[in-house]
Amino acid sequence: MSFIEVRNLKKSFGPLEVLKDLTFNVEKNDVLAIIGPSGSGKSTMLRSLIQLEEVEGGSIAVDGDHLVKDGFYAKPADSKKIIAKMGMVFQQFNLFPHLTVKQNLELAPKLVKKEQAKEYSDRSIELLEKVGLADKRDEFPSRLSGGQKQRVAIARALMMNPDILLFDEPTSALDPQLTKEVLQVMKKLAEEHMTMIVVTHEMEFASNVANRVIFMDKGLIVEEGNPQEVLKSPKELRTKQFLNY
């Protein structure tokens, strides 16, 4: 049994079919990069996994529990537990602007997990050190650079101890310098065997850090395999075109 099993996922926005019968697995400790042109359905697919989008057909199982089975969603109480195993990092960071960095990290452990103050306070400092931002703990997000914001967002997701992290184009809003500092943090997580799915346009990250790559186009998985296969010697014409071969 794979950690995440996706079967025949289907979704439309009105008449537009954005996901057409997607099937794939994610194993524990995988770093899966999803690449493809804009509008290929990558982000929608990722957002479906954590129920930010509702699908119309197919199944999603996480750690053996079905979030959706043949288009039918689990009861809210069950889906809440399934979603709690996942963390998400957004392109636009989505930090809470009215809370300091440290408060951003601590809000969910405090409210959702009802942790003791010492517990979440210790862990937030530890995670901020990990992403190199312990000195910014009392700043508001508006005082941070984009790269710093994204690193805070990663730390915030880690606060909930997820089994898998989903990244939705985490560096697309950043310049190359800031992209680098975010990718470094993600690489460190990969080295610590964090399971990750990363929707990205960073081919270097896909080839150096990911152990699997999926190329999507027009709501379909066109090609998948290890980075060597998909990025260095793609078989499908559309993959070749996208990668400029």
Add this chain to the structure above:
Amino acid sequence: MNFDYFMSMLIPMLEGVKATVLLFVLAIVLSIPLGFMLTLAVRSSMKPISFLAQTYIYIMRGTPLLLQLLFFVFGLPLLPVIGEFLVLDRFVAATLAFILNYAAYFAEIFRGGLLSIDKGQYEASQVLGLSKWQTTTRVILPQMFRVTLPPIANESVSLVKDTALLYAVAVPELLHYAQTVVNRDFTIIPFFIAAGIYLLIAFALTIVFKYLERKLQYD
């Protein structure tokens, strides 16, 4: 003009200030939460509730406050059948009109505030596992409140001045007492005193709101 004479004008006017301030406080304290509930009703996914709330706001904003005041103070008791149960104290009836009118304006202010909040804030809350209630109270409302403070301050200052409309329904307040002294002594000084008092209240409000804005600053 000696000090004693000045005080003989001021002291009855202070009686009026009490009514003015009481009306202001009641109206602001009750119309803000009512306005927020109206916003939620407008945004409700239940169509009839949303429609009713929108109609309510349309009527309250689209007709003069003075007309609404006259209706609540003199009109309600004239309604057929239920009128006899609606004979309220004039001050109470007028306060009710103010609350219901200002709630409509606050509802629109809050609606604007909610529109200004990025949907990413809801999504981030959702993936972190926050409940709807936690998202609203811990993430959305604090941001909405910060955004809506300046227009709320604006409405508050309007409300202070609108309390003078009580004059038209014969509820004694600041302006009423000023006018009385003007008539009694044939001097316009009480008008200046009244203006000074309104300005003082507005000034105090400005200070309070500036303080709140600084306190809630996060950018």
